[in-house]
Amino acid sequence: MPIVHNGAVTSCVFFAVSGNSYSAGTFISSTVGVPALTHSFCKQNNPAVQTMDPSEVEFLAEKEMVKIIPNFSLDKIYLIGGDLGPFNPGLPVDVPVWLALNLKQRQKCRIVPPEWMDVEKLEEIRELERKEDAFTPVPSPYYMELTKLLLNHASDNIPKADEIRTLVKDIWDTRIAKLRLSADSFISQQEAHAKLDNLTLMEINTTRTFLLDSLNCMYKLRSNLQPGSNKGKALDY
Amino acid sequence: MDSQAYLPVPPGVGMEENFFSLDDILLSHERLSCRTECAFPRLGFLEKSGDTRDIAEGTKMELPLWLAKGLYERKRRVVSVEVPKVYREGWRTVFSADPTVVDLQKMGPYYYGLGSQMLHFDSPENPDVAQSLLQTFIGRFRRTMDSSQNAYNEDTSVLVERLDCLERALFRSGQSGLNGFQSWEKGRASHLTASTLVLNYRKRKMADTQP
Numbered sequence: 001m002p003i004v005h006n007g008a009v010t011s012c013v014f015f016a017v018s019g020n021s022y023s024a025g026t027f028i029s030s031t032v033g034v035p036a037l038t039h040s041f042c043k044q045n046n047p048a049v050q051t052m053d054p055s056e057v058e059f060l061a062e063k064e065m066v067k068i069i070p071n072f073s074l075d076k077i078y079l080i081g082g083d084l085g086p087f088n089p090g091l092p093v094d095v096p097v098w099l100a101l102n103l104k105q106r107q108k109c110r111i112v113p114p115e116w117m118d119v120e121k122l123e124e125i126r127e128l129e130r131k132e133d134a135f136t137p138v139p140s141p142y143y144m145e146l147t148k149l150l151l152n153h154a155s156d157n158i159p160k161a162d163e164i165r166t167l168v169k170d171i172w173d174t175r176i177a178k179l180r181l182s183a184d185s186f187i188s189q190q191e192a193h194a195k196l197d198n199l200t201l202m203e204i205n206t207t208r209t210f211l212l213d214s215l216n217c218m219y220k221l222r223s224n225l226q227p228g229s230n231k232g233k234a235l236d237y
Numbered sequence: 238m239d240s241q242a243y244l245p246v247p248p249g250v251g252m253e254e255n256f257f258s259l260d261d262i263l264l265s266h267e268r269l270s271c272r273t274e275c276a277f278p279r280l281g282f283l284e285k286s287g288d289t290r291d292i293a294e295g296t297k298m299e300l301p302l303w304l305a306k307g308l309y310e311r312k313r314r315v316v317s318v319e320v321p322k323v324y325r326e327g328w329r330t331v332f333s334a335d336p337t338v339v340d341l342q343k344m345g346p347y348y349y350g351l352g353s354q355m356l357h358f359d360s361p362e363n364p365d366v367a368q369s370l371l372q373t374f375i376g377r378f379r380r381t382m383d384s385s386q387n388a389y390n391e392d393t394s395v396l397v398e399r400l401d402c403l404e405r406a407l408f409r410s411g412q413s414g415l416n417g418f419q420s421w422e423k424g425r426a427s428h429l430t431a432s433t434l435v436l437n438y439r440k441r442k443m444a445d446t447q448p
Contacts, residue, residue, distance in 0.1 A: 051413075051414070051417075053417060053421075054417050054418050054420075054421030054422075055421055055427065058421065148422065152424070180382060180383070180386065183382065184378065184379045184382065187375055187378045187379075188375050188376075188378070188379075190375070202418075205414075205418075206414045206415065206417070206418045207386075207411075207414060208414065209410040209411070209413060209414050210382065210385065210386070210407060210410050210411035210414055213406070213407050213410045214378060214381075214382075214407055216250075217250055217349070217374065217403060217407070218371070218374060218375070220249075220250040220251035220353070221250065221251070221349065221353070221367070221370050221371045221374055222371055223251055224251055224252060224353050224356055224367040224370065224371070225364070225367045225368065225371065
């Protein structure tokens with residue numbers, strides 16, 4: 001399956017300009033797909049709440065830095081988002097995930113999994129998450145997206161990939177169950193505001209439409225209680 | 238993923254209606270039993286049950302919500318509107334006991350919408366009705382949420398069967414969140430799909446345009 005490479009445009013622009021030992025041609029031909037924006041534009045379906053698509057969240061996650069060990073050498077490269085490199089064979093270097101995956105797909109590097117992507121650490125986090133009532137801090141704001149991206153494209157570089165996948169899914173499920181529980185108590189106690197500490201974008205994103213729509217309904221039903229208070233506040237269409 | 242080529246206007250839910258909302262238009266056709274408080278001369282032809290020339294004072298008739306709202310005035314009593322029995326004391330007790338067992342689709346299907354609209358008509362029960370609507374919504378929220386966020390790739394008709402129209406809309410938005418996430422997780426989100434606008438687009442044929 002070809003991965004949609006969100007960073008494709010940036011890298012193409014750079015290599016076309018710099019005329020490096022890597023010709024622009026190789027980069028353009030190897031970057032498959034179109035930036036994610038074009039297709040999520042077609043998917044905006046709810047006018048009341050413009051939701052974010054999970055692939056857009058993934059797009060943001062691809063800006064996270066990850067360590068790679070390249071097997072080629074290249075001078076420092078200058079991109080709009082910052083300078084990367086220099087790349088030396090065998091020397092670890094920090095690059096954004098989109099570039100890491102691109103290089104990995106062309107077998108130009110080995111990805112060093114992030115520190116937290118480790119069975120013991122994740123087990124610890126899972127236990128803590130199950131014990132605590134509130135949300136515990138996650139190792140990375142994009143833990144779910146990064147796990148999926150890295151495990152799908154570089155599972156040979158990550159030891160015990162299957163276990164990690166299960167653990168992260170466990171953590172995710174625990175947190176989603178908690179989120180649902182707190183949403184319910186939020187509604188039933190008719191609270192006006194809540195603090196969403198330690199929630200990640202992907203978690204908020206899956207429940208956003210539903211929660212906002214319900215809160216809207218509840219607000220309107222509640223303003224029925226004081227007749228005359230919501231006059232003139234109706235939305236214009 | 239369900240995507241539509243147009244942007245539907247959501248229902249107003251509260252006392253205000255949204256003019257362009259299809260749900261609110263359907264809601265305005267709900268029938269209310271009313272009693273005339275003055276005689277309507279020469280309008281007897283509207284009342285199919287009798288063949289008098291006038292509609293006498295005190296006639297009971299069913300009027301759609303939009304007409305009842307138009308005729309109703311606080312100062313000059315033209316019609317009086319009876320609160321439908323779902324919103325009366327007896328049913329309110331049922332709702333306060335356990336809101337989840339009631340089949341709102343059968344009772345409504347615009348239970349919340351109509352209930353809020355009833356507040357336009359003066360009645361001593363109004364505060365209780367409003368309170369009962371809110372409590373019912375809160376009581377049923379958990380069920381709507383759980384069923385919408387857990388039912389992936391299965392037949393949802395049983396789950397939504399007993400939901401009010403408003404809750405169905407919520408159910409759909411919950412499902413869209415779940416489906417979006419699941420299709421991303423399965424890697425289906427990275428496939429490009431054509432917009433429904435493009436799929437539904439029909440090029441005008443020469444034959445259609447010529448008279």
